[in-house]
Amino acid sequence: MTYAYLGPEGTFTQAALRRVAPGGQGRPFPTVPAALDAVRRGDCEAAVVPLENSVKGVVPVTMDQLVSAELHITAEVEVPVTFTLMARPGTGLDSVTEVLSHPHALDQCARWLAEQLPEARLRPVDSTAAAAREVAEAASAAGVAAVAAPLAADLYGLASLATGIGLRAGAVTRFVSVAPAWFPPARTWLDRTSLLVNPGDGPGRLVDILTEFCSRDIEVSRLHSWPTGDRLGSYRYFIDIDGHIENPPVREAVSAIAGLGAGARFLGSYPRWGRRPEELVHTGPAGAPVSLPPTRSPHPGA
Amino acid sequence: MTYAYLGPEGTFTQAALRRVAPGGQGRPFPTVPAALDAVRRGDCEAAVVPLENSVKGVVPVTMDQLVSAELHITAEVEVPVTFTLMARPGTGLDSVTEVLSHPHALDQCARWLAEQLPEARLRPVDSTAAAAREVAEAASAAGVAAVAAPLAADLYGLASLATGIGLRAGAVTRFVSVAPAWFPPARTWLDRTSLLVNPGDGPGRLVDILTEFCSRDIEVSRLHSWPTGDRLGSYRYFIDIDGHIENPPVREAVSAIAGLGAGARFLGSYPRWGRRPEELVHTGPAGAPVSLPPTRSPHPGA
Known part of the structure; x- marks a missing residue:
């Protein structure tokens, strides 16, 4: 199976791909929309x-794509x-005069770099992996280092030369x-369901929607x-709930929301991260088609 | 009264300042944090x-500042x-070969520019106003145009040369x-109150918080x-509600939320936009101090 991912090779996204699909083939794309277009075209x-980061919150470009894409x-x-x-093998920390990385990474590592390499020039490039590649391929790489994912080294x-240099150690x-x-992965005991809900007239209605889950x-x-x-002031909401769309209470709640007149789109049910595949208890035949509840949005923009 | 604003002169923010404080003195700053620092230092x-846009949603840098700033x-x-x-007077649309603007503005006007000026080179600069200034001040400005706020012209x-060229006409x-x-503006009949709420353990508790308003x-x-x-997955929430913090139901709801153990910080009560000052009905003595409910966050990070 071929997976499109946000490249180039050596990004955190490639590290994610290796975790989520250890045997999968990866194909790098320069942007999130380009990677998803490859899926829409059937090339991958x-x-x-990336969807969300503990420091920066949601990733806007991915959110936009999930709204517009089927x-x-x-x-x-x-x-x-x-x-x-x-840096290239043999380069000492003392000799680093220039540091390359993605602007967000330079920002996250600004404090460490200011303390350890106060004289070094910081140069933003397109991605952390591009920084590593440039250091590896430059004709003259003396004194040049990159901030990137461990995988890139x-x-x-x-x-x-140093690791864990970001401001937020647990990011x-x-x-x-x-x-x-169209068919979500088979149900396990620990799943998550993602929905895109358009409450319509202001978020006041959102309370009614959330109550369908709480109750x-x-x-x-x-x-x-x-x-x-x-x-x-007009917003739709991405909502993640615990449980699989095949669980009767989840199914009922989603139907009830559609009954409220809110646009509700099913974005997927999938195992929550943290369970290894061998721990997952499949309660339905793997890959068996699931008939989805009638929650396709009545509002085209939901 | 001196207002710091996101400059340079001629930005949409300056246009906002002229609407919100027609007699106010403006002082431009290069970034949102710099403008707010000037207020914290007492210089302004x-x-x-800017807080929110109908196309792009909330403005991250302003949200970050409101979280951290008192x-x-x-x-x-x-x-x-x-x-x-x-463009400079005398420049015809036909002769435009280069268009300068902020990347977001170029993005929003991309379709119009592609249709009307397919040959023109698009050059991103720091702000829409900086684009206008560069066109006005350049030694050779033949064929150069800027996309900016009408005020900048x-x-x-x-x-x-053309107006309303953005993709979203009603943006x-x-x-x-x-x-x-510490004292919010006096109560009118149409106010808004902004709160920053930290529901603590996941957004499930958010339903209890929202119910305090709905009920x-x-x-x-x-x-x-x-x-x-x-x-x-750890989030706080910016919540805007209708009504002034002095309104008994608003006050009760905010107290009740504090009672739920959620961190709730009062960010302000102010007249909702759309009322002209002369239409506002002040129901309390103007500028009278208001004793705020005990809603300062028990959680430092709320």
Whole structure:
């Protein structure tokens, strides 16, 4: 199975792909929309893209794509954002005069770099992996280092000078695998369901929607507003709940929401990250088609 | 009264300042944090900054500042985002070969520019106003145009070649005036109250919080998640409700939320945009101090 991912090789997204699909073939794309377009065209069976970070929150470009695309989330994976300073083997920390990375990574590592390399020039580039590649391939790489994912050091033959240099030691990014499939992965004992809800007239109605989950003891684990673009203050909501769409209470709640007249779109049911595949208890035949409840949005923009 | 604003002169923020405080002195700053720092230092009495756009949603840098700063929202104003193509007087649309603007503005006007000026080179600069200024001040400005706010044409002596060229004709940005004051503006008949709530253990508790408003017929007009940064899936929420903090039901709801153990911080009560000052009915003595309910967050990070 071929997975599109946000490249180039050596990004945190590639690290996520290796976790979510250890045997999967990866194909790098320069942007999230390009990776998802490859899935829509059928060039790749699925794509792995970043959805949310513990420091920065949701990833806007992925949210926009999930709103507009007829794609489903089929898996999630969390990857620690461990920033590593790397250079060509033989380069000492003392000799580093220039540091390359993505602007967000330079920002996250600004304090460490200011303390340890106060004289070094910081140069923003397109991605952490591009920084590592440039250090590896530059004709003259004396004194040049990159801040990137540990994976990038292996891929580009660089040596680690320091690791865990980000401001937030425990920073984590959540990635999702996205595919055109209509049938969610089989139910386990620990699943998550993602929905896109348009409450219509203001978020006041959102309370009625959330109550449909609470009254059935369904935990709401995430709730994000996203502009509809129609007018100021008009938002739809990404809602993650615990449980699989095949669980009767989840199914009932989603039907009840559609009954409220709110646009509700099913984005996927998938195992919650943290369970290894061998721990998952499949309660239905693997890959068996699931007849989805009638929750396709009556509002085209939901 | 001196207002810090996101400059340079001629930005949409300056247009907002002219609407919210027609007699106020403006002082431009290069970034939102710099403008708010000027207020914290006491160099300016208030600042006008963008909070939310009908197409892009909330403005991250302003949200971050409101989380960390001990500042209150004292007014709001909405400004239509009308993009105008402008050049030195005498320049015809046919002769435009280069268009300067902020990347977001170029993005919003991409379709119009592709149709009308397919050969023109698009060059991103720091702000729409900086684009107008560069066109006005360049030694050789033949064939150069800027996409900026209509206000910028007046300020920099440029002529409008086309207006309303953005993709979303009705796009609107909401700006807020922010000040260190502890006393919100006096109550009118149409106010809004902004709160920052940390529901603690997951957004499930958010339903209990929202119910405190619904059960008192208080309309929730906005709800935005914002990462606490502590761990993946940990969010606080910006909540806008209708009504002034002095209204007994609002006051009771906010007290009840504090009683739920949720961190709730008062961000301000202010007249809802759309009322002209002379229409506002002040129901308390203007500027009279208001004793705030005990809603300062028990959670430092709320």
